[in-house]
Amino acid sequence: MYKGLCMENITQEEVLKIAALSKIEIAQQDIPELVRRLQNVLSYAERVQDIAKEAEIVLFKNINADREDVVVSSDTQAILKQAPQEENGYFVVPKIIDN
Incomplete structure (x- = not known):
């Protein structure tokens, strides 16, 4: 969670710093109410975090999308024949960026 911020140590100074x-x-006159509300929000966040820990819920999961590299043969000449313009085995495209 938020390091250094838990429900028992939100101060009026911290509320003023957040406001700044x-x-x-x-x-x-609004500062005490904002302190109370921030404490409630942080308390709620702590409870959600505790519940997630108890249930062993993974909130963020890293997924490895590795796959085997497979060489797929293709008929280069047949593909190049479909291009509007070809030169030395490469597609010729219009220049869009000036030097």
Whole structure:
């Protein structure tokens, strides 16, 4: 989870720092309510994380998409014959980038 942030150590100073980083103004009388709400959000996130650990749920899974390389033969000349323009065994395409 968030290192250094758990529900028992959200302070008014941290709320003011978050507000400054977010470039929002917070009225002094709103700070205690925002502290309480942030504590609730972090508490909820901790519970979700604990439930995921208990259930051994994998939230992110790395999938290895490796496959065997297989050489597939193809008739190069037949493919080049379909091209609008060919030169020395290569497709000729219009130049789209200037030097």
